[in-house]
Amino acid sequence: MNEIAFTSLQEVSSGSYEWAVKVRVLRKWRGVSNTGKEFKGFNLLLLDTQNCRLPGFVPALIAQNYERKIVVGNIYALSNFTIKDYKPDDKFRCVCCEKQIYFTNFTEVEAIAEDGVMIAHDMFDFSDLGDLTDIADDNTYLTDVIGVIQKDFPLRKFVNKNGVSQVQMKFEITDGRCYGTVTFWDSLAEEFELALKTVSVHPAIVIVASAKITSWQKKVDIANVTATTFYLNYAHHSVSDLRQMLGSPLFSKCDFSSQIPETFEEHGIESVKTLGVEYLNMEVVCELKIILIVNMDWYRAECSSCYREISVVDGEYKCIVCNRDVPFADKKFQVLVEALDEKEHIELSLNDRTIRKLIGKTVDELLEKGETQEKVPSLLRALEGKWYSAKLKISPLNIEVPSSFFYVSDMFELGGSFRSSTSTPSAASEEACEHEFNTFGWA
Ligand SMILES: [Zn+2]
Numbered sequence: 049m050n051e052i053a054f055t056s057l058q059e060v061s062s063g064s065y066e067w068a069v070k071v072r073v074l075r076k077w078r079g080v081s082n083t084g085k086e087f088k089g090f091n092l093l094l095l096d097t098q099n100c101r102l103p104g105f106v107p108a109l110i111a112q113n114y115e116r117k118i119v120v121g122n123i124y125a126l127s128n129f130t131i132k133d134y135k136p137d138d139k140f141r142c143v144c145c146e147k148q149i150y151f152t153n154f155t156e157v158e159a160i161a162e163d164g165v166m167i168a169h170d171m172f173d174f175s176d177l178g179d180l181t182d183i184a185d186d187n188t189y190l191t192d193v194i195g196v197i198q199k200d201f202p203l204r205k206f207v208n209k210n211g212v213s214q215v216q217m218k219f220e221i222t223d224g225r226c227y228g229t230v231t232f233w234d235s236l237a238e239e240f241e242l243a244l245k246t247v248s249v250h251p252a253i254v255i256v257a258s259a260k261i262t263s264w265q266k267k268v269d270i271a272n273v274t275a276t277t278f279y280l281n282y283a284h285h286s287v288s289d290l291r292q293m294l295g296s297p298l299f300s301k302c303d304f305s306s307q308i309p310e311t312f313e314e315h316g317i318e319s320v321k322t323l324g325v326e327y328l329n330m331e332v333v334c335e336l337k338i339i340l341i342v343n344m345d346w347y348r349a350e351c352s353s354c355y356r357e358i359s360v361v362d363g364e365y366k367c368i369v370c371n372r373d374v375p376f377a378d379k380k381f382q383v384l385v386e387a388l389d390e391k392e393h394i395e396l397s398l399n400d401r402t403i404r405k406l407i408g409k410t411v412d413e414l415l416e417k418g419e420t421q422e423k424v425p426s427l428l429r430a431l432e433g434k435w436y437s438a439k440l441k442i443s444p445l446n447i448e449v450p451s452s453f454f455y456v457s458d459m460f461e462l463g464g465s466f467r468s469s470t471s472t473p474s475a476a477s478e479e480a481c482e483h484e485f486n487t488f489g490w491a
Contacts, residue, residue, distance in 0.1 A: 052125065057100040060131050062147065068127040069149075070160060071096050072167040075142075075257070076120050077274055079105070090115055091275065093142055093258075094126075094149065097167050103142050104149040105132075114157060123160045123167060128152070142258040142275040144173065144189045170284055172257060177226035180270070184263035190275055191259050194286055195221025195228060196294065197252045199306055203241045217241050221254060221270075223290070224298035230256060230270040236278070243280050251294075251307035253287045255279040312439060317392035320440060321450040327442045331457055336387040336394065337435045343384040346424050347411045349377035379411035383428065384453065387438075395453035396438065402459050406431060435462045 054070045071094040079088045089111055092104035104126075106114050118124065132150045134141060141148075172192040175183065183191065200219040208214050217237035221228050232240050244252060258275040261268060281287065293299065312333045315323070320334055351358045351367035351374050358367045358374055365377040381403035385396050404410055407427050419425040439458040446452055 052127075054125070056098045057094065057096045057102040058098060060102075060147075060149070062131040062133050065128055065130045065152070065154070067129060067131070068125060069094075069096060070123065070125055070165065070167070071102075072123045072169070073118055073120050074101070074170060075275075075277060076118060077277070079274060087111075091142070092118065092149075093275075095167055095171055097165070099168060099171060101143045101171055101173075102145060102147070102149055104129075104151065106151040110151060110153055114151060114155075117157055121169070123162060123165050125156075125158045125160055127156045127158075129155045139187050140260065140273050140275060141189050170282075172255060172284070172286065174286065175261075177221070177223050177228045180228060180261050180268045181263065181266075184261045184268050187260055187262075190273065191261050191270075192255065192257050193221070193228060193259060193270055194253065194255045194290060195223050196290065196299070196302070196304070197244070197254055197307055198222050198227070198302055198304055200244060203237060219244075219254075222299075222302055224293060224296075224302065228268060228270050230254075230259075232272050232278075236272045236276065240278055243278075247280050249281050249291075250309060251304040252280050253282075253290050255282055255284070255287070317387075317389045317394045320394065320442075320454070321392065321446075323442055323447065325447055328444060328447060329442065331439050331441050334389075334394075334438050334440055335435060335462065336389050336396075336438055337433070338385045338387045338396075338431050339393075340386040340432060341383060341424050341428055342386055342395070343382075344424060345421060346381065346383055346428060347379050347421065348382045349374075349379050352376060352378055379415070381411055385431070387436075395451075396440070396456050397453050398456050398459065402456055403428070406459065406461065436460065437462055 052068050054068050057069055057071065060067045060069065073092055074095050075093040076090060078090050080086060081088055087108050089105055089107040092106070093101060094104050095101050126149070130150045130152060131147050133147050172194070174194050175191045177193060177195060180191070180193070198220045201217070204216045206214060206216070215234050215237045217232045217240055219230050221230060255278065256270055257277050257279065258273070259270045260273045260276070261270060263269065312331055314333045317334060317336060320332060323332070348357045349359070349365055350356065351370055353370050354367060356367065356369055358365050358377060365374040366372070367374050380400035381398065382400070383398040383403055385398060387394050387396055409427060414425050414427065436459050438456050440454045441457045443455060446454055
């Protein structure tokens, strides 16, 4: 491969197919027809050592020869391809250029090892959020933007006027000076919602690459087309630069509070029991060890209409209030446990969601395995003797009667070695504990 003279992407042109280029594949996405039904081929975004980006296209007819072979992030030698010049009215070009690489039957693709090849892992060409009004609705070229997420709205699912189901997610970004509204549609909306939930650094910084800019009533909207993708808290200098600027006066007027996860006060059991009325309905976090599952009735059945607890009358679940049989009663965990820390003990009520999260099974699944209401299943017994971080919600009764049981709204197990204060407290275990807490933290 070394003897081949590679041409830069800048220099390749139509009129010849005897090109060889050395490129990193930055992105790959499937192209579909305007109706969204027909697969037309797949698109590539390529970058070379000169920091030149060029789109590539592999037509549907030969797509299967290449689609698997070409992996995003890898470097390839491409040869024997043609160059197609864009027509003036070709829209949505993912980078600002007038040509693209067009694969033919004869195009050769050879993977090149990473070592010694100086091609960046990414490249963006950002437009300033303040300049988007000027380029809106043209869309010959798609646009890269970057911003700090300041606000996000819940995923919206609806049926559009053509009777098609759609999903939409909106969020607002800022660079400290200007703001932009991003609207993601359909699968990208769902992907983004999920990704935003799992970011660990807040507020998150997003890069929206190859976005379509539209305007409506003088308001600019940043939206996705098939070429669009996003990067959250991406390892790129543009992101770290913006992160550093967050502390500067430029951002002093921005309100990121909705993007910072709630934190909870930590208390020992003794202290939990002395919390005053100012803690009413608040949640606090407590490290404790479950020592005993107290109740034998480990689940309750609910009426599927009125959600009241119901019981079996003459071999059949009946709701007295609704006056009917409930053949498919919802069964939910309802577990009372005794727990303690170094100083005190406490009674806790664990709800269905918490138990399901801890043991990974539903009541119905346990009953199907042959468990009965009369005996606490071994999977539940297995919760005993372990340390947990529990989120307790302070009820009016808790404030009046400190010995009353506390409702747990969420709970996760602390790995045995992470428990710091009773065993050997070392810097390492403190750190591990902290890490554990953040990883499974209270989202
Ligand atoms: Zn009922």
